[in-house]
Amino acid sequence: MFVVTNQEMRAMDSYAIDTVGIPAMVLMENAGRAVAEEVAAFGEGKLRRWAILVGKGNNGGDGVVAARHLIEAGYSPTVIYIEDPVGWKGESATQSAIAASFKVPSLIYHNGIIDWRDYDGIVDALLGTGIRGIPREPYAQMIRGANDSGLPIIAVDIPSGLNADTGEVSEPCIIAERTVALALTKRGLEQYPGAEYAGDVVVRPIGILQEWAEMLGVNTYMTDAVMFLKRFGFQPDERKRRQDSNKGTYGHVLVAAGSRHMSGAGLLCAKSALQSGSGLVTWALPEKLLEPMIGTVPEIMLMGLNDSGTGNWSGISAQSLIAVSENKRSMVIGPGMGRWEGDRLWLHDVWCHSSCTLVLDADALNMLADSDFDQWPRRSAPVILTPHPGEMARLCGLSVHEVQRDRIELARGFAKKDGVIVVLKGARTVTAEPNGAVTINTTGNPKMATGGAGDVLAGLIASLIAQGFPAEQAAVYGVYLHGEAGDRAAAARAFSRSITAGDIIDEL
Structure with a gap:
């Protein structure tokens, strides 16, 4: 029903954490689990080896959590960090440390380290909804490599390089077959050209209620049965x-x-x-x-x-x-x-x-x-x-x-x-x-x-x-x-x- 901007989504996150009292780690855990379930279901579960491309923000933290849950489900993910997670802060740093304790396979990216033939698919958890402008290196290089690999890509919340508010795309921008939108869909996923780069958009709940959107002043909607009725x-x-x-x-x-x-x-x-x-x-x-x-x-x-x-x-x-x-x-x-x-x-x-x-x-x-x-x-x-x-x-x-x-x-x-x-x-x-x-x-x-x-x-x-x-x-x-x-x-x-x-x- 609701469609949100990056700022509106941040306001809902803050409300969930600061007012309702849901810890940020719980939201990230829910998000990563939702992504893992979508990855596991993709291709009827036949794709087992996944490259999880991880940036240093919360989007990357969601990807790390997804990798851990995929291992629990019997899949073979590899976390590919855009940079060494040592020195990271916040929930993403904590999730990286947990993944290390779980012995989740990981690499730190540099040119030539990824052989895409080792994987069946890619999870894009590089850049989140708050990114504006053209992705800088080494993000740009990794995005181009993922697009050129020929492998199916599942984006976490939004394809990296896509403007979450307008649907504008940068060069480069991840071309996803599926995007797992967390809590609510984003404007950029529902307007062209962004909708084309997002592929099939699946909205997954993570513990944030739709009703909070209206309470916080969101007034952009999608036509569906719930919207017409409400x-x-x-x-x-x-x-x-x-x-x-x-x-x-x-x-x-x-x-x-x-x-x-x-x-x-x-x-x-x-x-x-x-x-x-x-x-x-x-x-x-x-x-x-x-x-x-x-x-x-x-x-x-x-x-x-x-x-x-x-x-x-x-x-x-x-x-x-x-x-x-x-x-x-x-x-x-x-x-x-x-x-x-x-x-x-x-x-x-x-x-x-x-x-x-x-x-x-x-x-x-x-x-x-x-x-x-x-x-x-x-x-x-x-x-x-x-x-x-x-x-x-x-x-x-x-x-x-x-x-x-x-x-x-x-x-x-x-x-x-x-x-x-x-x-x-x-x-x-x-x-x-x-x-x-x-x-x-x-x-x-x-x-x-x-x-x-x-x-x-x-x-x-x-x-x-x-x-x-x-x-x-x-x-x-x-x-x-x-x-x-x-x-x-x-x-x-x-x-x-x-x-x-x-x-x-x-x-x-």
């Missing part, structure tokens, strides 16, 4: 309907989207809103497009707006859209809408004078990016922005690389500053709320990287709002359901390289 009061697979309901029970979505050259975006968005459960969906579109769209999806109501014969939104007044939005619970603006002279003022009018919840996507986001958005008034009704990294870069005046460097904090800062909900799309989409909470999504797959998938998401979120979900819940739940539908579509097309936006709609 934060929102329902399970993600609960989609029941009342027996005495009718179409009015499930709300009315307005989709303002599509233009002469991009009518499909509006159609996908409206169809998604309908398929995901809205009682009524109206698609507002330029009048010239009305006739070609009639009957395309007969269940969608079409509302042609006077476009002065252009087939585009440039001829449609903001007042006409505002009038249509009356009595609607939510409105999507932007997919396939295009840009025109004066569009920023047009959107500002809709922003100020419409009363329903807004979901702004695609071209509407680009209008915001070109405006003095920071000066716009706060709306009484919620606003959800659904940018991809390029759109987020324009909104923030940054490069895409800068956006991707720390997606969680960037989205959080924007949401808090402007009082909006931000759905920053991409692998592991993050949803940031004005109160500072951020949720990392766990569903979805690379086959969803296809045109129109974002239009489907915008319609889905608006549909959930119309059905009565609070905007924050609708955003988080919508992203989750969108990815889940994409996973089902991908599984049904196992041999295709991609799925289509229509495939995702079919699985909603």
